[in-house]
Amino acid sequence: MGWVLNATSEVNAQSQYPTIITICTLLSILSSAVVLARLYVRFRARGLAYDDSMSALSMVFAILYSALCIAQTRYGLGLSLALRPDANLLQYTRVNFAGRPIYQLGISFFKIALLISYLRLLSVLLKLEIRLGKKVGLVAIFGLGLFTTICSIMRYLQIDRIQHGDGNSTMLVMWGTIEFNVGNMVSSLPFLAPIFIKKARQYRSKHSDDYPAPSGRSRSRGLKSDHYKLKDMSHGKKTDAFDSTNNKSRSGSEENILQGNDGIVKSMTYTVQVDDEGGEPSSCNSVGSIRA
Numbered sequence: 001m002g003w004v005l006n007a008t009s010e011v012n013a014q015s016q017y018p019t020i021i022t023i024c025t026l027l028s029i030l031s032s033a034v035v036l037a038r039l040y041v042r043f044r045a046r047g048l049a050y051d052d053s054m055s056a057l058s059m060v061f062a063i064l065y066s067a068l069c070i071a072q073t074r075y076g077l078g079l080s081l082a083l084r085p086d087a088n089l090l091q092y093t094r095v096n097f098a099g100r101p102i103y104q105l106g107i108s109f110f111k112i113a114l115l116i117s118y119l120r121l122l123s124v125l126l127k128l129e130i131r132l133g134k135k136v137g138l139v140a141i142f143g144l145g146l147f148t149t150i151c152s153i154m155r156y157l158q159i160d161r162i163q164h165g166d167g168n169s170t171m172l173v174m175w176g177t178i179e180f181n182v183g184n185m186v187s188s189l190p191f192l193a194p195i196f197i198k199k200a201r202q203y204r205s206k207h208s209d210d211y212p213a214p215s216g217r218s219r220s221r222g223l224k225s226d227h228y229k230l231k232d233m234s235h236g237k238k239t240d241a242f243d244s245t246n247n248k249s250r251s252g253s254e255e256n257i258l259q260g261n262d263g264i265v266k267s268m269t270y271t272v273q274v275d276d277e278g279g280e281p282s283s284c285n286s287v288g289s290i291r292a
Contacts, residue, residue, distance in 0.1 A: 017078040020073050028062060041195065065099055076089075111183065
């Protein structure tokens with residue numbers, strides 16, 4: 001037995017049910033993920049508002065409508081009117097009529113959510129002092145709402161095929177499903193823009209550390225594998241820059257980091273006291289330096 005009930009294998013082969021099931025399933029998952037992410041962001045930020053409730057209701061109705069569309073393929077959706085089994089007519093009609101109010105209500109919910117978003121964001125969007133790229137991106141997201149209008153027009157054009165053609169309502173249902181789910185995504189995408197911007201900044205910051213700093217500049221933290229070879233510079237030489245007798249520290253040593261362009265220099269002064277024969281102490285200072 002094939003997918004279409006009470007149909008021959010030849011009729012099952014002509015049915016477009018695989019396309020309908022694939023589009024309904026993928027769009028439902030994608031739009032639900034976008035709406036749920038929008039609700040999570042809004043809840044964590046300032047709490048849910050009226051447009052969030054409308055968007056959530058629209059998501060639920062979209063899932064129900066997609067499920068009913070898939071159910072209709074079992075009774076003949078995806079076939080021309082002449083190829084649909086007569087035994088499925090009653091059940092197909094019931095499921096088809098059950099989906100109509102769900103479609104109308106769900107479409108209304110997402111359009112209300114979209115209109116509320118338009119009234120609250122769009123009126124001040126052009127006045128914001130932001131970079132042109134961000135402004136164009138936000139306007140483009142709202143412009144996607146026009147795509148749902150195109151879907152409505154394409155859906156309307158299928159009515160003539162149903163009434164005066166072969167009666168196949170596959171594309172009517174498909175355009176309705178696309179309009180439904182894309183509308184849900186369009187009404188939720190503006191609220192996810194801050195997350196995309198944050199992730200993009202983190203990505204750029206992460207990969208910028210992989211490049212070495214230019215010559216003459218301080219080394220960045222990304223150069224973690226560099227090694228330095230220490231050399232002894234104490235050969236009886238003395239220099240005023242490292243003489244700790246002028247500026248002694250509690251530990252008797254001092255560190256001079258990045259003196260000029262010579263790297264890292266550490267100097268220490270050692271004092272040795274010796275009592276001579278007359279009982280008078282004498283001292284000798286020695287300066288040692290290690291340079292990276």
